[in-house]
Amino acid sequence: MKDKVYLHPLPVRIWHWVNAICFFFLLLTGLQMRYGDVVTIIPFRTAVTIHNIFGFLLAANFLLWAIYYHVTGKVFSLYIPAKPGQIGIFLKSLIRQSIYYGYGLLIGERNPHEPKPENKFNPLQKISYHFVMLFMPIQILTGFMLWNPSYFSRWIDLLGGILTVDTIHVFLTIFYLAFIVVHLYFATLGPTFFSHIKAMFITGYEEEH
Numbered sequence: 001m002k003d004k005v006y007l008h009p010l011p012v013r014i015w016h017w018v019n020a021i022c023f024f025f026l027l028l029t030g031l032q033m034r035y036g037d038v039v040t041i042i043p044f045r046t047a048v049t050i051h052n053i054f055g056f057l058l059a060a061n062f063l064l065w066a067i068y069y070h071v072t073g074k075v076f077s078l079y080i081p082a083k084p085g086q087i088g089i090f091l092k093s094l095i096r097q098s099i100y101y102g103y104g105l106l107i108g109e110r111n112p113h114e115p116k117p118e119n120k121f122n123p124l125q126k127i128s129y130h131f132v133m134l135f136m137p138i139q140i141l142t143g144f145m146l147w148n149p150s151y152f153s154r155w156i157d158l159l160g161g162i163l164t165v166d167t168i169h170v171f172l173t174i175f176y177l178a179f180i181v182v183h184l185y186f187a188t189l190g191p192t193f194f195s196h197i198k199a200m201f202i203t204g205y206e207e208e209h
Helices: 010-034 044-071 087-102 123-147 153-158 162-186 195-203
Strands: 003-006 205-208
Touching: 010 044, 010 162, 010 195, 044 123, 087 123, 123 153, 123 162, 195 205
Parallel strands: none
Antiparallel strands: 003 205
């Protein structure tokens, strides 16, 4: 028997769709800009233009996400792994969740985390999403600096120069690329292959056996 819980309101789903599209084009054009001498899919200048467009769109989408959570009273604590005084409880949950993904899932055990609107992320998700959201402003700001180095010259100098800014931007890109690969894999680990994907992109309802 399946229970349904409404975890993903329409604004959150739209935000997720926009993020997915932005990440796709930013990664594609970013790789083209950096490795254009190896393989050329689109011209360099076109890649730069597309990269800038989706970079600004990603920044606006992130800002709207923050405004939505503030205005609607959604709790940012969803993205905080453990509150002060609850680290021990969190670590126990983290170990239990890790054992489930590493072994329990393979033998048909029930997921130890039961998602609810006020606590929809399991411990592993909280850690990963925490760093995704924490690093996003840095990725956006370094992107702005690379977009217009002369305007942000003071900030660039404070960080140690354009090479430092570029290195930070690239390393965070690698982090997000790794996150996407893992994220896509875990998105298939619901009651059915597409249940999590369907919930996030279409219905908003997560199903649990």
